Amino acid sequence: MSDTHDWIMEQASLLRDRGETTPRPARDPVNQPQVHTWLEAIGDPNPVYRDTPEATEVHGGPVAPPAMAQVWTMYGLDPHRPADDPLHSMMQVMDEAGFTSVLGTNCDQTYDRYLRPGDHVTVTTRLESVVGPKRTGVGEGYFVTTRSTWRVGDEQVATMLFRVLKYKPGPRSSGPDPSSTVRPARNRDSEFFWEGTAVGELRIQRCNGCGALRHPPGPMCPHCHATDQGHVVSPGRGHVYSYVTHHAPQVPGKQLPLLLAVVELDEGVRMIGELRDGTGSRLEPLSGPDSGAVEIGTPVEVGFERIDDDLTLAVWRVVDGGSA
Amino acid sequence: MSTTAPQVEHQLPPWELPVTTTLVVSTALATRDFQDVHHDRDLAVQRGSKDIFLNILTTTGLVQRYVGEWAGHAALIRACELRLGAPAYPGDTLSFRGTVSEVLQVGVETRQVVDVVGSVSLGDHVTARVTVVLPAGAQA
Amino acid sequence: MSVPFSGAASVAGIGATEFSKESGRSELQLSAEATLAALTDAGLSPGDVDGLVTFTMDNTAEIALARELGMGELRFFSRISYGGGAACATLQQAAMAVATGMADVVVCYRGFNERSGQRFGQVQNWAAGQSNTNGLDNAWSYPSGLSTPAATVAMQARRYMHEYGATSRDFGAVAVADRRHASTNPAAWFHGKPITIEDHQSSRMIADPLRLLDCCQESDGAVAIVVTSTERARDLAAGAVPVLAAAQGSARDQFVMTSYYRDDIGIPEMGVVGRQLWAQSGLGPADIDTAVLYDHFTPYVLMQLEELGFCGPGEAPGFVADGAIELGGRLPVNTHGGQLGEAYIHGMNGINEAVRQLRGTSVNQVEGAAHVVVTAGTGVPTSGLVLGRDG
Ligand SMILES: [Zn+2]
Numbered sequence: 116m117s118d119t120h121d122w123i124m125e126q127a128s129l130l131r132d133r134g135e136t137t138p139r140p141a142r143d144p145v146n147q148p149q150v151h152t153w154l155e156a157i158g159d160p161n162p163v164y165r166d167t168p169e170a171t172e173v174h175g176g177p178v179a180p181p182a183m184a185q186v187w188t189m190y191g192l193d194p195h196r197p198a199d200d201p202l203h204s205m206m207q208v209m210d211e212a213g214f215t216s217v218l219g220t221n222c223d224q225t226y227d228r229y230l231r232p233g234d235h236v237t238v239t240t241r242l243e244s245v246v247g248p249k250r251t252g253v254g255e256g257y258f259v260t261t262r263s264t265w266r267v268g269d270e271q272v273a274t275m276l277f278r279v280l281k282y283k284p285g286p287r288s289s290g291p292d293p294s295s296t297v298r299p300a301r302n303r304d305s306e307f308f309w310e311g312t313a314v315g316e317l318r319i320q321r322c323n324g325c326g327a328l329r330h331p332p333g334p335m336c337p338h339c340h341a342t343d344q345g346h347v348v349s350p351g352r353g354h355v356y357s358y359v360t361h362h363a364p365q366v367p368g369k370q371l372p373l374l375l376a377v378v379e380l381d382e383g384v385r386m387i388g389e390l391r392d393g394t395g396s397r398l399e400p401l402s403g404p405d406s407g408a409v410e411i412g413t414p415v416e417v418g419f420e421r422i423d424d425d426l427t428l429a430v431w432r433v434v435d436g437g438s439a
Numbered sequence: 440m441s442t443t444a445p446q447v448e449h450q451l452p453p454w455e456l457p458v459t460t461t462l463v464v465s466t467a468l469a470t471r472d473f474q475d476v477h478h479d480r481d482l483a484v485q486r487g488s489k490d491i492f493l494n495i496l497t498t499t500g501l502v503q504r505y506v507g508e509w510a511g512h513a514a515l516i517r518a519c520e521l522r523l524g525a526p527a528y529p530g531d532t533l534s535f536r537g538t539v540s541e542v543l544q545v546g547v548e549t550r551q552v553v554d555v556v557g558s559v560s561l562g563d564h565v566t567a568r569v570t571v572v573l574p575a576g577a578q579a
Numbered sequence: 580m581s582v583p584f585s586g587a588a589s590v591a592g593i594g595a596t597e598f599s600k601e602s603g604r605s606e607l608q609l610s611a612e613a614t615l616a617a618l619t620d621a622g623l624s625p626g627d628v629d630g631l632v633t634f635t636m637d638n639t640a641e642i643a644l645a646r647e648l649g650m651g652e653l654r655f656f657s658r659i660s661y662g663g664g665a666a667c668a669t670l671q672q673a674a675m676a677v678a679t680g681m682a683d684v685v686v687c688y689r690g691f692n693e694r695s696g697q698r699f700g701q702v703q704n705w706a707a708g709q710s711n712t713n714g715l716d717n718a719w720s721y722p723s724g725l726s727t728p729a730a731t732v733a734m735q736a737r738r739y740m741h742e743y744g745a746t747s748r749d750f751g752a753v754a755v756a757d758r759r760h761a762s763t764n765p766a767a768w769f770h771g772k773p774i775t776i777e778d779h780q781s782s783r784m785i786a787d788p789l790r791l792l793d794c795c796q797e798s799d800g801a802v803a804i805v806v807t808s809t810e811r812a813r814d815l816a817a818g819a820v821p822v823l824a825a826a827q828g829s830a831r832d833q834f835v836m837t838s839y840y841r842d843d844i845g846i847p848e849m850g851v852v853g854r855q856l857w858a859q860s861g862l863g864p865a866d867i868d869t870a871v872l873y874d875h876f877t878p879y880v881l882m883q884l885e886e887l888g889f890c891g892p893g894e895a896p897g898f899v900a901d902g903a904i905e906l907g908g909r910l911p912v913n914t915h916g917g918q919l920g921e922a923y924i925h926g927m928n929g930i931n932e933a934v935r936q937l938r939g940t941s942v943n944q945v946e947g948a949a950h951v952v953v954t955a956g957t958g959v960p961t962s963g964l965v966l967g968r969d970g
Contacts, residue, residue, distance in 0.1 A: 156462075156468070156497075157466060158504065159504040163513075169512050169513075173512065180500065181516050182516075186496060189471035218523075221522055315534070316536065350540040350554050418562070
């Protein structure tokens with residue numbers, strides 16, 4: 116590995132070793148006007164966030180939307196950051212190493228309880244991991260993951276795992292023209308599938324006679340011979356049954372090399388599709404023996420790639436093992 | 440190959456939300472996120488974006504509004520995992536779809552796991568899993 | 580009523596054009612030349628032919644070929660679908676027609692400018708655009724980009740490696756054997772150009788795990804084979820090479836190249852063929868002296884050895900090790916050089932090699948070859964033959 120990589124990982128290790136920051140209090144306690152501003156902008160009609168009988172009935176009074184947890188401790192326009200802010204420090208390291216662009220990829224929050232006006236939260240943050248370099252659809256970069264905890268006094272009220280991709284923008288290749296993607300032949304037996312992908316649904320044919328699931332679909336159930344066929348919408352989770360990295364020849368509408376898989380869904384049916392990384396970006400195989408971001412058994416979940424009004428393809432995202 | 444079906448998935452009613460400049464800016468300010476890419480079009484373009492775009496806190500808020508409107512006011516949101524994808528620009532439409540994918544029993548609580556996808560014309564803007572507790576007796 | 584089939588019909592003549600990358604003539608002309616050569620080999624003339632069989636994919640109509648050669652009346656014509664899976668089935672059709680008296684002399688032919696014209700190795704947009712069930716089947720793979728033969732085979736190969744621990748070097752053993760045999764065959768494109776396993780391992784990736792040297796060539800050329808009754812063939816110029824067995828096979832949940840939806844993927848359709856070949860001929864793998872196994876891509880040669888019963892499931896990597904499928908080994912495979920070494924004529928050139936082995940005229944002759952098994956395209960509904968030495 117390069118000197119730059121070693122330096123990044125060394126800095127990451129130092130920042131990680133610092134552990135949690137000292138608790139930083141919110142500018143204001145949880146308050147109804149700020150909640151109202153939020154509700155107005157988001158358009159959330161839920162009465163429990165307002166002074167209503169429903170709020171009293173469910174929570175004994177109004178509460179703040181849980182999604183606001185982080186809002187209370189936002190820095191706002193103040194350009195100063197505490198010296199120990201690990202995300203800010205790590206961003207500076209990455210900038211210095213030439214990874215100047217940033218993209219949020221994950222934000223996972225948990226809520227221990229709903230906050231009420233008057234609660235004064237503090238936040239602590241620690242650097243959880245820095246993973247890379249990864250070649251992604253936008254360029255080469257590192258995934259930086261932090262974990263924050265909000266407390267009222269000693270009581271934990273919310274947590275957040277936040278992951279960003281800090282990357283070097285890749286050269287913008289002219290790239291293939293997606294509109295040249297080979298179009299699927301479709302007819303009345305398969306149309307429901309393509310109508311599903313167009314609205315972000317992975318549909319599996321389900322026999323209305325015996326309940327059997329089937330993909331690819333057909334007009335008559337091979338088990339009970341019913342011709343009354345419906346479908347279920349799959350959550351779209353499964354694993355790689357087999358896969359291939361296509362290098363040559365050129366494929367219309369695709370950038371090579373192209374990772375393709377046969378995915379076995381949790382429902383038991385299999386489907387063919389392109390493999391993507393966890394952010395939905397093109398998964399570029401790294402050379403060398405450790406290229407395996409994918410292997411048989413790797414968990415994947417469905418995503419959708421809209422080509423145009425006529426075609427949306429299901430793609431398969433590698434479910435990130437998270438913070439290695 | 441085929442197998443017999445699991446219990447039929449419960450679908451949330453779809454929701455379409457037009458993304459406007461006002462939405463992007465008002466929510467950015469309401470979430471106290473003053474990064475220029477969420478309110479200053481010129482700077483956003485200069486930084487390589489097509490336009491200003493929704494911030495992550497707002498996406499979190501919209502996902503929870505979507506699930507909350509389905510679950511009812513007495514429901515409690517316990518967790519919300521977001522995976523972010525294509526940016527949501529003004530002029531686009533954010534289309535939400537949701538499915539109850541799991542029902543978990545944690546102590547006395549029955550938690551429903553709702554898979555939400557919010558898509559825009561560029562693809563999936565957000566893929567989320569929201570864990571919500573419905574009040575006893577309520578059946579979503 | 581059942582007609583005794585095994586041995587009733589024979590190959591009486593074989594013919595071919597040269598194999599090249601640019602034939603410089605039409606596909607019709609190629610097939611006409613090959614057919615004439617096969618008839619000459621048999622000591623027959625076009626006027627003796629009353630039946631023609633080819634591939635559904637072939638661009639030359641039976642009537643066009645008949646016109647060029649001045650054939651008279653035809654009373655039997657038939658085509659077989661599924662690409663290279665048709666190869667041995669053309670002889671099955673011909674042999675059935677002859678055995679039942681539906682025809683006396685049937686020519687099986689296949690000719691194409693597959694390198695200088697439409698190349699099968701490229702993405703075949705038309706295959707996804709067909710307005711038939713094959714087009715609908717391809718809708719589940721082509722739009723995602725799984726659209727070349729190599730990639731569809733690589734998908735199976737990866738799973739095979741996972742299940743049995745096979746490696747790229749095991750696939751390479753097939754390429755090395757083919758190229759060794761081609762190197763001594765003057766008719767082969769790769770005459771005089773053997774390769775080593777290191778050459779194979781350093782060839783570029785086409786569809787990982789398949790490398791360039793795992794993939795067959797693309798070729799221009801034509802092959803024709805004359806079938807008539809064994810009785811008649813014995814009196815003809817080249818004698819008889821009896822068709823001891825001929826079978827087609829398609830397995831449960833079959834697709835063309837993308838049979839990925841059945842419980843165990845792989846090529847069980849070749850097992851369907853193999854079981855019929857042994858039952859019809861009364862022979863078994865141990866009776867086979869040399870084999871011509873369809874080799875558009877090396878991994879399927881390993882899987883065929885298993886499906887035909889030459890070894891057990893997952894044992895092919897061991898079976899092909901140490902030169903066992905090369906001349907002098909326990910089962911020489913593709914002594915003409917196969918489609919990797921000689922030419923890719925959709926499997927038909929391999930049938931000619933089987934005939935040469937049984938006549939004792941192969942440039943890589945297996946001493947005393949009495950029984951040869953030949954297979955057709957893999958990954959698709961397919962076919963196979965057992966040919967024997969007469970008498
Ligand atoms: Zn049924």
